[in-house]
Amino acid sequence: MIEKSKVKSQKSKVFIIFFCFSLFTFHFSLFTSLEAKVYIDINSPAFKKLPIAIQEFSGISGKEISDIIHGDLEFTGLFAHIDRAAYIENPSQPFNPRNWTPIGVEAVVKGSIKDGKDFTVTVSLYDVFEGKEILKKEYKTEKELIRPLSHAIANDIYKALTGETGIFRSRIAFVAEDEGGKGIYIMDWDGNRITKMGLKGNLVLSPRWSRDGTKLIYSAERNRQWGIYLLDFINMTERKVFSSKGTNMVGDFLPEGNDFILSSSKDGTPDLYIMNLKNNKIIKLTSSYGIEVSPTVSPDGKYIAFVSDRGGSPQIYVMRRDGSDVRRITFEGSYNTSPSWSLNGDRIIFAGRRGTNQIFTVKPDGTGLTQLTTHGNNEDPSFSPDGRYITFSSDRDGVKGIYIMRVNGESQKRITPKNLRAFGPRWSPN
Amino acid sequence: MKKISVVIILLAFGLILAGCPPRKIVQPEPQQQPIVAPQETREKAAEVKPEERITEQQIAKVETKEVETPKYIEERGVFEDIHFDFDKYDIRPDAKPALQTTASWLLKNTSAKILIEGHCDERGTNEYNLALGDRRAKAARDYLTALGVTSGRIEMISYGEERPLCKEQTEDCWAKNRRAHFVVLKEAGK
Numbered sequence: 001m002i003e004k005s006k007v008k009s010q011k012s013k014v015f016i017i018f019f020c021f022s023l024f025t026f027h028f029s030l031f032t033s034l035e036a037k038v039y040i041d042i043n044s045p046a047f048k049k050l051p052i053a054i055q056e057f058s059g060i061s062g063k064e065i066s067d068i069i070h071g072d073l074e075f076t077g078l079f080a081h082i083d084r085a086a087y088i089e090n091p092s093q094p095f096n097p098r099n100w101t102p103i104g105v106e107a108v109v110k111g112s113i114k115d116g117k118d119f120t121v122t123v124s125l126y127d128v129f130e131g132k133e134i135l136k137k138e139y140k141t142e143k144e145l146i147r148p149l150s151h152a153i154a155n156d157i158y159k160a161l162t163g164e165t166g167i168f169r170s171r172i173a174f175v176a177e178d179e180g181g182k183g184i185y186i187m188d189w190d191g192n193r194i195t196k197m198g199l200k201g202n203l204v205l206s207p208r209w210s211r212d213g214t215k216l217i218y219s220a221e222r223n224r225q226w227g228i229y230l231l232d233f234i235n236m237t238e239r240k241v242f243s244s245k246g247t248n249m250v251g252d253f254l255p256e257g258n259d260f261i262l263s264s265s266k267d268g269t270p271d272l273y274i275m276n277l278k279n280n281k282i283i284k285l286t287s288s289y290g291i292e293v294s295p296t297v298s299p300d301g302k303y304i305a306f307v308s309d310r311g312g313s314p315q316i317y318v319m320r321r322d323g324s325d326v327r328r329i330t331f332e333g334s335y336n337t338s339p340s341w342s343l344n345g346d347r348i349i350f351a352g353r354r355g356t357n358q359i360f361t362v363k364p365d366g367t368g369l370t371q372l373t374t375h376g377n378n379e380d381p382s383f384s385p386d387g388r389y390i391t392f393s394s395d396r397d398g399v400k401g402i403y404i405m406r407v408n409g410e411s412q413k414r415i416t417p418k419n420l421r422a423f424g425p426r427w428s429p430n
Numbered sequence: 431m432k433k434i435s436v437v438i439i440l441l442a443f444g445l446i447l448a449g450c451p452p453r454k455i456v457q458p459e460p461q462q463q464p465i466v467a468p469q470e471t472r473e474k475a476a477e478v479k480p481e482e483r484i485t486e487q488q489i490a491k492v493e494t495k496e497v498e499t500p501k502y503i504e505e506r507g508v509f510e511d512i513h514f515d516f517d518k519y520d521i522r523p524d525a526k527p528a529l530q531t532t533a534s535w536l537l538k539n540t541s542a543k544i545l546i547e548g549h550c551d552e553r554g555t556n557e558y559n560l561a562l563g564d565r566r567a568k569a570a571r572d573y574l575t576a577l578g579v580t581s582g583r584i585e586m587i588s589y590g591e592e593r594p595l596c597k598e599q600t601e602d603c604w605a606k607n608r609r610a611h612f613v614v615l616k617e618a619g620k
Contacts, residue, residue: 141484149484186489198491203592205556222496224545224587226560236490247564247588249557263561268568270561291561307558313517314558335517337555351555379555424556 039107039127039161040078042388049080050161053105055091056084057121059113061146065121068150069109069157071190072168076158076388077406095124097131109157119143123153125160135160147192167384170430172391172415173207173216174402176422184218184231189384189391189404189427191415199231199238206380206424207231208260210253213430217241217260219249228262230277242275242282249293254321255301261285263293263306272306272323285323294338297321299345303364305329307337316350318364329366336360340382343429349381349390359392361407372409383407384427393423502615504545509535509612512570513605517554519565521573529570532612533577545613546570548588549595551604556590563588570610585615 040050052073057066073079082105089099091110100108106128114120118140125135137156141149151168158166170189175182178196182204187194201220208217216231227243228250242248246265253260258277263270272285272292286292288310295306305318313334319326330336335353342349347361347368357377362369376396383390391404397414402425405412416422509532512525521529536542548563548570567586575581596603 136480138481139484140481145484145486148486152482152484195489196491197489198493200494203589205560221587221589222494223499223501224585226588231492233487233489236492238492238494240496246586247560249560263557265561265564265568270564291558291565293561294557309517314554335554337558353553357553357555 038163042078042162042164047078049078050107051080051082051105052107052109053082053084053087053100053103054109055087055089055111057111057113057123058091060115061119061143062111062113064146065113065150065153066109066111068147069154072151072154072166073158075190075404075406075411077410078162095126095133097126097128100128107161111153115143119146119149121149121153123156125157147188151188165386167386167389167427170385171428172402172425173209173428174393174416174422174425175204175206175218176416176420182220184216185422187415189389189415191402191404194416194420197231199229204424205249207426208250208252209426209428210257211255211429212257213428215253215257217250217253219251219262241277241280246270252295252297252304254297255299261295261297261304263295272304274321285319286326296339296341296348298341298364299343305339305341305348305364307339316348316362318348327366329362329364330369331366332369338380342383342387343385344387346387347383349383351379351381351392359390372405373412378403380424382426385429389427391425391427393425500618502543502545503618505614505616506611508614509544511609511611514566514608514610516551516604516608517562519562519569521569526573529573530577533574533579536574536579536583537577543583543585543615545585545587545615547593547611547613548586548590549593549607549609549611550591551607552591552594552599553604554591559590560588563590566608566610570612 041047054066054070056063070081074081082103086103089096095108095110108126108128111121111123119142121139123137124133127134135156139149139152148169154168155166167189171186172189173184173186176185178200181200181202184197184199184204184207185194186197201222203221205219214233217228219226219228225243226248227240228248230239230241242262244264244266247270248262248264251260251262259274262273262275264273269289270291270293271287272295274283274285290309292306292308295304297304302321303318304321305316307314308317311328314337315328316330316336316339317326317328333352333354337351339348339350348364349359349361351357352360357379358371359373359378359381360369360371376394378392378394381390381392388407389404390407391402393400394403397418399418399421400423401414401416401420402422403412403414510528512528536544546567548567550559550562554562567588571584571586574584594607596606
């Protein structure tokens with residue numbers, strides 16, 4: 001090769017030098033990108049659980065904070081937790097990769113707390129293999145916000161290791177039985193900090209979040225009338241947005257935020273409508289002799305999945321947003337209801353009756369039907385914002401309550417107390 | 431000559447370092463770049479965010495302003511319930527005598543108003559059951575209007591599966607719960 005180059009003109013030699021030089025820089029740039037590696041490729045089907053050690057944080061509430069972070073990461077199923085009893089390094093000692101390699105740990109979290117006027121937590125995340133710190137951050141907050149603070153830390157660790165946004169600060173809105181009626185409740189995704197909103201009705205149905213998470217829309221029966229109500233979190237007010245004779249039920253928000261879909265029997269049979277919150281205009285989308293309920297909007301806002309009994313039994317259908325191009329997507333079983341679209345659009349989750357009600361997912365084209373639950377009656381399913389988890393209600397332990405699980409059906413657990421009759425959970429979009 | 435040897439040395443050096451096999455030459459640089467670019471983490475790891483204040487929007491209690499103001503006094507138990515098959519809202523033949531009795535009472539008591547409640551068993555799902563209860567109440571209403579009762583005298587509401595008569599999980603119990611229930615409404619204060 002060199003022989004050949006010799007006979008080439010000076011010009012081409014310069015070019016080759018330049019070329020090799022550019023290759024050199026390219027290799028170098030590859031090197032820098034490796035430095036910021038993704039520790040767990042969570043989208044790969046063959047990912048390996050990352051062995052992580054979360055040391056007990058030093059200072060007041062240190063154990064509580066490290067336990068919350070541990071709980072968050074544990075539920076993802078992406079991390080292998082190494083038991084604290086096996087740690088060689090003591091929390092007060094500086095990070096030394098040699099203390100972690102023998103016990104198979106690949107990532108270490110350390111933290112310390114300063115309790116003063118502000119509650120300050122300093123957190124470090126270390127890569128054992130490279131022997132260096134990959135995240136260092138200081139968090140300040142008030143003492144009452146220890147849980148959101150811990151979830152924020154877990155989100156940052158999750159982001160640093162997977163490259164994706166965590167859901168640990170998201171919440172779940174649901175309905176529970178109050179004295180004399182039903183009411184809207186909100187809690188953290190892990191079932192902590194259950195807050196009763198004080199919004200009531202004789203009957204209240206599953207609330208739906210706006211896409212920006214600033215509003216909730218829900219249906220309630222008050223004074224023998226089914227009304228649709230809007231809760232605005234910015235100014236903390238409730239407003240009645242629609243009511244008529246008949247049964248009126250939400251629905252879902254369209255991406256624009258001012259339009260939502262509802263099912264109303266105001267004209268006779270339960271049909272689907274789009275309503276605008278600004279001008280109160282209503283457009284009818286379906287008109288069949290049967291029942292049309294439970295609409296859910298695709299993430300791009302172009303399609304609506306809903307339940308109809310037009311074929312003789314309740315089944316899930318998909319149509320365009322203008323009501324055209326209706327096609328059925330469920331064919332197994334004679335009772336399929338409560339669809340909810342995942343935020344990345346690849347799946348629709350629903351409750352199907354197979355003796356008892358169970359949770360299934362299906363692709364929007366009707367293929368890939370997968371059953372996720374088997375015990376008790378399971379209803380009202382919806383996805384977490386990242387599409388990796390599902391919340392639903394179940395009576396498997398007696399009193400109906402709220403549960404969460406991973407998208408593959410693993411780690412099903414109840415997150416509301418055993419004595420609280422609760423249903424209709426919806427995961428917040430952020 | 432000196433120049434040429436320097437070039438050769440540099441060239442050899444470059445080849446060794448880069449280890450560039452001729453195959454790589456056809457791989458243009460810009461195509462390689464995007465594989466690396468979308469990794470948002472690239473800058474994240476290097477960048478150290480020193481501080482963040484964790485805040486949260488306070489969730490205040492929003493009391494419902496609407497108060498329950500009953501317009502009517504309800505009188506229950508005057509009429510017999512009618513029953514439906516699972517997931518159905520058509521009037522069964524065995525429900526017709528009860529509906530006829532209700533209709534003739536309404537035709538005699540011309541000032542009376544009634545409320546028809548549509549109910550379902552617990553086996554279905556919430557929202558669908560409310561729609562089903564709505565259809566059941568409407569089926570009963572349509573039967574009464576066909577017998578001559580004016581529709582203005584009939585109010586309807588669906589309670590879905592929320593107000594069961596019978597709470598056991600048996601077929602008998604479910605059959606009792608799949609019903610249309612009739613309530614005589616008397617205006618409050620009269």
